[in-house]
Amino acid sequence: MSVSKHGVFDELAVVGKAFGSAKRLELVDLLAQGERTVEGLARAAEMGVTTVSAHLQVLKLANLVQTRRQGTRIYYRLAGDDVAALYEAMLTVARTRSADVERALNAYLGVPDGGEVGLITREDLTRLLESGDAEVLDVRPREEYDAGHIPGARSLPFPELATALDELRGASTIVTYCRGAYCVLAHDAVRLLGGEGIDALRLEDGMLEWRTHGHPVEVGA
Amino acid sequence: MSVSKHGVFDELAVVGKAFGSAKRLELVDLLAQGERTVEGLARAAEMGVTTVSAHLQVLKLANLVQTRRQGTRIYYRLAGDDVAALYEAMLTVARTRSADVERALNAYLGVPDGGEVGLITREDLTRLLESGDAEVLDVRPREEYDAGHIPGARSLPFPELATALDELRGASTIVTYCRGAYCVLAHDAVRLLGGEGIDALRLEDGMLEWRTHGHPVEVGA
DNA sequence: CTATTCCTCCAAAGATCTTTGGAGGAGTCA
DNA sequence: TGACTCCTCCAAAGATCTTTGGAGGAATAG
Numbered sequence: 001m002s003v004s005k006h007g008v009f010d011e012l013a014v015v016g017k018a019f020g021s022a023k024r025l026e027l028v029d030l031l032a033q034g035e036r037t038v039e040g041l042a043r044a045a046e047m048g049v050t051t052v053s054a055h056l057q058v059l060k061l062a063n064l065v066q067t068r069r070q071g072t073r074i075y076y077r078l079a080g081d082d083v084a085a086l087y088e089a090m091l092t093v094a095r096t097r098s099a100d101v102e103r104a105l106n107a108y109l110g111v112p113d114g115g116e117v118g119l120i121t122r123e124d125l126t127r128l129l130e131s132g133d134a135e136v137l138d139v140r141p142r143e144e145y146d147a148g149h150i151p152g153a154r155s156l157p158f159p160e161l162a163t164a165l166d167e168l169r170g171a172s173t174i175v176t177y178c179r180g181a182y183c184v185l186a187h188d189a190v191r192l193l194g195g196e197g198i199d200a201l202r203l204e205d206g207m208l209e210w211r212t213h214g215h216p217v218e219v220g221a
Numbered sequence: 222m223s224v225s226k227h228g229v230f231d232e233l234a235v236v237g238k239a240f241g242s243a244k245r246l247e248l249v250d251l252l253a254q255g256e257r258t259v260e261g262l263a264r265a266a267e268m269g270v271t272t273v274s275a276h277l278q279v280l281k282l283a284n285l286v287q288t289r290r291q292g293t294r295i296y297y298r299l300a301g302d303d304v305a306a307l308y309e310a311m312l313t314v315a316r317t318r319s320a321d322v323e324r325a326l327n328a329y330l331g332v333p334d335g336g337e338v339g340l341i342t343r344e345d346l347t348r349l350l351e352s353g354d355a356e357v358l359d360v361r362p363r364e365e366y367d368a369g370h371i372p373g374a375r376s377l378p379f380p381e382l383a384t385a386l387d388e389l390r391g392a393s394t395i396v397t398y399c400r401g402a403y404c405v406l407a408h409d410a411v412r413l414l415g416g417e418g419i420d421a422l423r424l425e426d427g428m429l430e431w432r433t434h435g436h437p438v439e440v441g442a
Numbered sequence: 443c444t445a446t447t448c449c450t451c452c453a454a455a456g457a458t459c460t461t462t463g464g465a466g467g468a469g470t471c472a
Numbered sequence: 473t474g475a476c477t478c479c480t481c482c483a484a485a486g487a488t489c490t491t492t493g494g495a496g497g498a499a500t501a502g
Contacts, residue, residue, distance in 0.1 A: 008403070009243035009250075011322045015315045020241035021490085022230035029230075038449060051491060053450060058489095063318035072448050072499050082314050089310045093303050094236045097284035101232045182229070242460085259479060272461060274480060279459095293469050293478050 018062040019090060023047060024055045031065065032084045032208045033140065033179050034147020035077035085212040091182060109187045118190060119204040120175055122215060125150075128173065135171040137161075137200075139185045140178050140207070150177065150210060151218040158185045165196055174200040180208035239283040240311060244268060245276045252286065253305045253429045254361065254400050255368020256298035306433040312403060330408045339411060340425040341396055343436060346371075349394065356392040358382075358421075360406045361399050361428070371398065371431060372439040379406045386417055395421040401429035 018024060026045050030036060036044070042052045056076055059065045064083050068075045078084055094101045105111075120128070128134045129152050136153040138145045145155040156164055158178075168174060174193065178185035186202050193200040203210075211217060239245060247266050251257060257265070263273045277297055280286045285304050289296045299305055315322045326332075341349070349355045350373050357374040359366045366376040377385055379399075389395060395414065399406035407423050414421040424431075432438060 008322065008325045009246045011319060011325055012246050012311065012315050013241055013243040015311055015318070016237065016240035016242070016246060017489095018241075019237035020234055020239075021237070022234040023490090025230045025233050025237060039447095048492070049449075050451095050493080054490075054492095057450080064314075069499085072446090074449065079318055082310075082317055086307075086310045086314045089303075089307045090233065090236055093285075093307045094233050096303055097236070097300055098232060101229065104229045104232060238459095244460090260477095269462070270479075271463080271481095275460075275462095278480080290469085293476090295479065 014062045015064070018059050018064055019087075021055070021058075023051070024059060025087075027052065027055055027059070028064070028078070028083075028087050029179070031076060031078050032087060032211075033144040035068070035075040036143075037073045037075055039073075040143075041076070081212050081214075084208055088180070088208055088212055091180075105182055109182065109184050110191065111187070116202075118199070118201045120201045121204055122210060122213060125175060125203055126215065128175070134173045134175055135168065137174065137176045137189065138178070139176055139189045140183075144179070144207075146219070146221055148207065148211070148217045148219050150207070151216050153177070153218075155221075158189055161189055161192060165193075165198065168193070168198055174198065175203060176200055177203035177206050177210075179206045181205040235283045236285070239280050239285055240308075242276070242279075244272070245280060246308075248273065248276055248280070249285070249299070249304075249308050250400070252297060252299050253308060253432075254365040256289070256296040257364075257368075258294045258296055260294075261364075262297065302433050302435075305429055309401070309429055309433055312401075326403055330403065330405050331412065332408070337423075339420070339422045341422045342425055343431060343434060346396060346424055347436065349396070355394045355396055356389065358395065358397045358410065359399070360397055360410045361404075365400070365428075367440070367442055369428065369432070369438045369440050371428070372437050374398070374439075376442075379410055382410055382413060386414075386419065389414070389419055395419065396424060397421055398424035398427050398431075401427040 019028070023045070027041055030041055030044055038049060038052055038056065041047075041056075042049045045052065047055075056065065060067070064079050065076050066079045068077070095105065096102075125134075125136070129136070129150075136150060137156045138149050138153040139156060139158045139161065141157050142155055145153075145157075149155070176186040176189040176193075178189075181204065183206050186206065190200045190202045240249070244266070248262055251262055251265055259270060259273055259277065262268075262277075263270045266273065268276075277286060281288070285300050286297050287300050289298070316326065346355075346357070350357070350371075357371060358377045359370050359374040360377060360379045360382065362378055363376050366374075366378075370376070397407045397410040397414075399410075402425065404427050407427065411421045411423045
């Protein structure tokens with residue numbers, strides 16, 4: 001058999017199992033944005049700390065996450081971009097293969113039936129950034145912006161967007177992005193801006209894909 | 222949250238769970254080579270028919286496999302190349318992230334400590350095929366060759382290799398391949414030929430990767 | 443040193459999966 | 473039609489996971 005006995009499939013299944021729980025996937029989704037403490041994850045995902053800790057041990061046993069201690073806190077992060085890439089591959093398969101997922105996603109993201117307009121690819125955004133003629137808005141929580149963002153982007157968490165409308169009215173080209181192709185924040189941002197008469201584009205995916213495709217990432221405030 | 226509530230993670234976890242069992246991974250591994258009947262899978266993986274059937278239902282519920290009925294048999298196949306790609310991504314992550322997997326694989330494949338020699342990439346093999354100056358040997362079972370192989374390759378299942386040594390002695394460049402990067406047959410073939418004084422290259426991965434990277438595939442005998 | 447915070451380990455109850463015989467459905471062949 | 477093959481569905485026992493309080497370890501501040 002190609003990989004066959006000798007426990008190789010068992011070892012492999014450890015990785016599969018790690019991705020086989022909704023709660024753990026939610027944690028991976030959060031970690032794909034940057035490192036977080038156990039408590040931070042528990043708060044963000046609305047789970048008990050012990051539950052989060054237990055799930056993190058499973059991920060750690062599969063070598064999918066790594067830790068760093070700072071004072072009394074322990075920061076967890078994905079073990080590498082290949083892990084984020086695997087998560088992304090799973091999202092893609094689930095979406096292509098399951099009308100349920102596709103429907104749930106579109107309903108959740110608020111995508112109109114006719115499909116979406118005003119998208120920009122990572123490549124086009126890269127060119128736009130080089131020309132220096134774009135206002136790129138990172139609408140994720142500031143915590144995630146600090147953990148890594150597109151160089152040149154400005155942190156403007158979605159809840160603060162409404163207070164910055166006047167500033168944005170003059171901008172030439174506005175591009176919003178958030179966590180990944182399935183993150184609702186950038187969708188909401190484009191709708192909010194549109195409602196105010198401000199045209200904005202949306203990066204067709206987000207930080208997850210930006211990372212896994214090897215684009216440059218800037219860390220810090 | 223980026224994908225958040227609304228059951229999206231639950232839907233996703235269905236896919237993850239499907240990949241979270243050693244037995245199911247073994248079935249996926251077999252199906253990545255081509256379609257098979259339930260009984261065929263049971264024989265190849267040495268599992269009970271009911272067990273295989275139960276696992277196939279899980280894969281089917283996750284929309285990872287599709288079926289085709291022919292007479293009294295039911296043929297199962299992967300639902301698409303993206304599924305094979307996901308499996309491949311899992312193998313890669315498991316291998317990079319876990320010394321256990323890497324060790325188990327190398328021990329199983331019989332890779333010498335100093336690493337391997339005599340590899341050829343898919344790209345180089347494509348060029349070699351165009352020049353028409355290569356003897357490409359598909360050492361998988363004939364059943365899998367029929368379900369799909371590299372155009373121009375010759376089916377020479379590993380057990381029959383020893384009977385064809387004389388024919389091969391005259392060949393200019395010999396390339397062997399089997400199921401994927403972690404398939405032992407091509408490794409064994411190169412070693413067997415080398416022991417007989419016949420130099421042979423090994424495709425660095427195999428049929429799985431050949432498919433997922435969009436190379437042409439020939440079906441039938 | 444003590445109190446505090448943040449996290450992990452332990453243990454047990456409850457939930458979910460896996461495996462297996464046996465019954466039964468679907469197609470084929472004579 | 474009846475006998476046969478291949479497969480799925482059902483049900484139950486056994487195995488494995490998940491969730492949770494509570495105990496305890498590790499770092500820190502005073």
